[in-house]
Every structure is written in structure tokens, then in C-alpha cells.
Amino acid sequence: MKKSLGALPAVFPMPVLMIGTYDENGKVDVMNAAWGMISDMDQITLFLGGDRKTVSNMHKTGAFTVALADHAHMKEADFFGIASGNKMEDKFERTGLTAVKSERVNAPVIEEFPLTMECEFVEEVNSETLHCYVGKIVNVLADEAVLDETGKVRPSKLNAILFDQFRNGYYTIGERVGKAWNAGAGLYKGEE
């Protein structure tokens, strides 16, 4: 039996993205955003509402970083979603996290997060229905500890958290249960 719940933002899971920017004085801001996704092989699109410090920063610097929040830094990641860089002067400083300037774009890399996309801010899109910010991913930085012997990211080492917008929860990642473009191969070949 299916129930109607009305119009809800019901994508699940969502990532916990840490958007890092500098203001015109080189001051670091980080915000927490779940509404962002890869939009091409080297592109990420962010759906950010309201009067964000992040947005004014990326317009000034032409850049941002996107890191994945991990379980060890859930407290800081959540705080970045509660506090506003427009209102709290020491927002980044009070987390005690460490920012270094990206070598490729004019945006900060937060050392403590395990993986960071370094992005050029390429376009603000305002169509009839859509409002979003597009970034070109120029490089991905990852802690050596999250890579396997071939240099690929191993999700089980990331300890990334995910966001549940139904009940505002953070979850860890569970077990690997299948291989994509393989789990359904039997159906494809007509064997099942």
C-alpha cells in the first residue's frame, strides 16, 4: 500500500558537501550543502539558496572547493551548516580546522577532510525554473590513507557521512553489496 506524502525533497542518500571559499581578504568560509551533484565528468553543480557568503565569495574569487565530510568531523561539518559566514566573524576559526590555499584555484583546502574537489566557478545559471552554480573540477585531492594500492579512492576508507533530509540525520556508509554494470548482467544476457 502506497501513501501520498505531498511534495518533498525525497532524494536519498544525499552527500554532505563542504563548500570552501575565500572572501576578498582571504578569509576562509565553509558551508555545508547537501544539494550538489556531479553534472558532467569534470563538473559539479550546487543548488544554493539565499544570501550566502559562499555565493558572494565565489563571485569575487572565481573558485571554490568541495570536500566530503567524514564521520570524524561530523561536528564541524554540521556546525558549518548551522552558522552563517555573514553573521559569525570567527566561523571557520572556532572549528580549529586547518585551511591551506589550493595550488590550482583561489579557494581553501581544508586539511582535515579526506577528499576535496578543486573547482573553478564557471557559471551562475538562472533559467526559467532553475537556479544553480556550476564549477569545473580541475583536480581532486585525496588523503593517501583513503587510496588503494592502485591509487583509486576506496570508499570504505573515506568514512564519509551521508545526509537524510527526511529526518535530518547523518548516517555512515554500510557494506559494499554489488558491482555496478555487473549486478544486473544476468538479466541483460537473458540468463534470469
Add this chain to the structure above:
Amino acid sequence: MKKSLGALPAVFPMPVLMIGTYDENGKVDVMNAAWGMISDMDQITLFLGGDRKTVSNMHKTGAFTVALADHAHMKEADFFGIASGNKMEDKFERTGLTAVKSERVNAPVIEEFPLTMECEFVEEVNSETLHCYVGKIVNVLADEAVLDETGKVRPSKLNAILFDQFRNGYYTIGERVGKAWNAGAGLYKGEE
């Protein structure tokens, strides 16, 4: 020590979205897409490349549905990502899944998936850098079994899977480890 991996689609986790459409004859197609996200409280945006049956269908019908793939139907979900509706005549039929017409939009609801967004297709956006499809979520249908006593979706009941694009894996959801806009409240109040 951080390593540079080059430009990669490094959002993690990604959802496993099942996009359901009808063609002009009422024939069901379902595709598997990871690159989709909520873009407003009642809006979802899909980043779909190539010559998709889904795209020609949504242009004809003005509608699509987006369901969340669950672990029990991982095989079918993955198959929808391998097979092309343009090339395989019996793509949907060979899964044995059941489609019923949405009461709200001209698109199919796949009975076996636990949660489905019923969407009007409102815009194809082609900006200088971005190419995407925007849907207005008019309603969410969920199996009673995944709701709690207040009628909210309980993620632990969904058994949704997530996609890992680093290594093309499917994962289950882990443990709830925190509450959003709460886990970082101590930092906000200056208690930590």
C-alpha cells in the same frame, strides 16, 4: 599527505535513481541515474547525457517519476543502467517488475520500489556550461512499510542503496550517527 587524482566526478555518496517514463505508446522505460539531486524544495534536476529514451519520452509526455532503488531490487536497478530502452525492446518487461500509471503525472510508478517522486518535466536547461532536465515534484509516494508512526520516511526501513563512482560499487546505508543542525550546536554556542 594529499595526492592529486586529476579531474574526477568525486561526489560521494550518490543516490541510485530510477527514472520512469512512458513513450508515445504508453510503453514503460526505466533508466538508472546517479547524477540527479534536489534543486529546490519541490524540484529535482537530472544530469543525463547522450541520446536517452528517457529524454525523448519526457519531452513527449511532460512527465517522469524518480524512484529510489532498494537492496532487494539491486539487480533490476543495475540492469536498468546497463540496457538501453532504444535498443532492447523488452527492457522493462524482462525485469518482471510492475508498473502502474501515476494518478498525477503521465509517467509510470514502479510498484516494487519503496519510494517514488511523481514529477512534471518543466524545463530542459542548456546554458553555456550546463545541460540538465528539471522536474517539479508534485507528490511523493511511499510504501507504508517505510513510514514511521507519524507518517515520515524512516531511512532504516527504505533499504536504499547508494552508488560509488570511484569503483562502481553499490553500498547499503550504515548507522545513524548524528542529527543535522544539532551535532555541531556545541561549537555554535561556543561550548567546545
